[in-house]
Amino acid sequence: MTELLGGIEAGGTKFVCAIGTSDGQVLREVRFPTTTPDETIGRALEFFAAETAGGKSISALGVAAFGPVDPHPGSPTYGFITTTPKPGWAQTDFLGRLRREISVPMAFDTDVNAAALGEGRWGAARGLTTFVYLTIGTGIGGGVIAEGHLLHGLIHPEIGHMRLDHDWRRDPFPGTCPYHGDCMEGLACGPAIAERWGQGGQHLPPDHPAWELEAGYLAQALQSLACILSPQRIIMGGGVMDKPGLLSRVREKTLAYLNGYVQHPAVLEEIDSYIVRPGLGSQAGVLGAIALAETAIQRA
């Protein structure tokens, strides 16, 4: 019998809970809004309890959470959502609550690290050992697999907060980041586009100057990521990337910024498979959580 794996994609606005298999199939799934920790984690527990009663008992559970989180097993706050500004959620012992009710091996990480893991397992980065998963949406985040390992380091990457070159004459918008103003997220996330141009990106046509500027900022970030992480591939998820034409502009500008410096055919000759969309589409998050569940079994 195929082993069943549970996954929770805990986003800031919605939760997705699912049961799937190690070949990347999702068998059952439920989605509900993120409210208080008590209520939302409670609904997740109800889902798994009902599935278990229905004969679908999971062997492991992966939790992919909005951050910042503590992803370090062994730390006293492992499995906590830590300093989030989201009301009610700061210092939430997310994993502890789950462990009191479900007795299977569990793994806990950021939503973007989990998405990277899932893309490496079943999606756009199969077979690769070093790559980045970016999401460009309400915020900007990134997960990193480095030499086959999820990158945590001191805490975990916060890729959206790198510096970019901000030409104030061309773009006087000061950025939306409450910490850094014009870091990558401050200049290029969805709300930054909306504030700068007075309307959301979904209403701006593909030939609007917003997209030339956006592609330039994202390409700058990709130059830095290519030089710092030396990834074999960069995956660009998130709602902002759905804009027709944006991905190809980003590819073109990244090549222009790198200017031949990274002399590898993967970059110079195959940019369309170096900078790509997620292979798992809207399931990247929850399949990432299921991929985390697999790592919990391997570790147990």
Next chain:
Amino acid sequence: MTELLGGIEAGGTKFVCAIGTSDGQVLREVRFPTTTPDETIGRALEFFAAETAGGKSISALGVAAFGPVDPHPGSPTYGFITTTPKPGWAQTDFLGRLRREISVPMAFDTDVNAAALGEGRWGAARGLTTFVYLTIGTGIGGGVIAEGHLLHGLIHPEIGHMRLDHDWRRDPFPGTCPYHGDCMEGLACGPAIAERWGQGGQHLPPDHPAWELEAGYLAQALQSLACILSPQRIIMGGGVMDKPGLLSRVREKTLAYLNGYVQHPAVLEEIDSYIVRPGLGSQAGVLGAIALAETAIQRA
């Protein structure tokens, strides 16, 4: 009897060859200028042949080379210095030449990755699993250990070529990088300081405005590195960092740029041990090569 390890620090201007031990002691060392590949690699071979004749036979050899290099065992050009502009050295089969004359396990990597490895083994990053070694000198480079593994990815990191925020009104200097103009290296390497101010950094007093600007650029880079790699420590080597007062300015400005975002006591409360000088000083390079030799034994 203690096992002897050989190391070659192959720099663009000088070679250092040494024999040492796995406790990080250098027993014998020779230095000579980098001329042609034939002559320079020949002198390295002569050193090890003479030491072997004198009873000091090495069990493994590590080679830490200026780059770009191919550090991927299994690749047809593993152990080559690849696309360097240095006359005569492009596409040099460095490791192949050594292997024809010396029959011990060998490992080959960039000078900065080796230095990172050495600092992790015996220097400023002992016990850490994720950290960066930067060198700020004639060029700017960096080596990365990520979750206990040397980071190579597609090729290897080229940290000096990340983007910074360049305020042209404050600093109209266009940068020295032939590929990117005002990337990190273009704005902040030793020759950039010399060209911008009309004299080398060694002649500019510690209160010269050059250092305020330099510290700002380096701190921007450290903000991006902290957010992308989530390192447990950042080690800053290279001649430019010898300027009195520069390191403390970099620490101060990095804290200001991060602005409390990376909420970990290692950053918020212990910046003096988060951003540090190399623990191995001028031996970081050759001890890095010796640390590489150790990895060759483990792999053999």
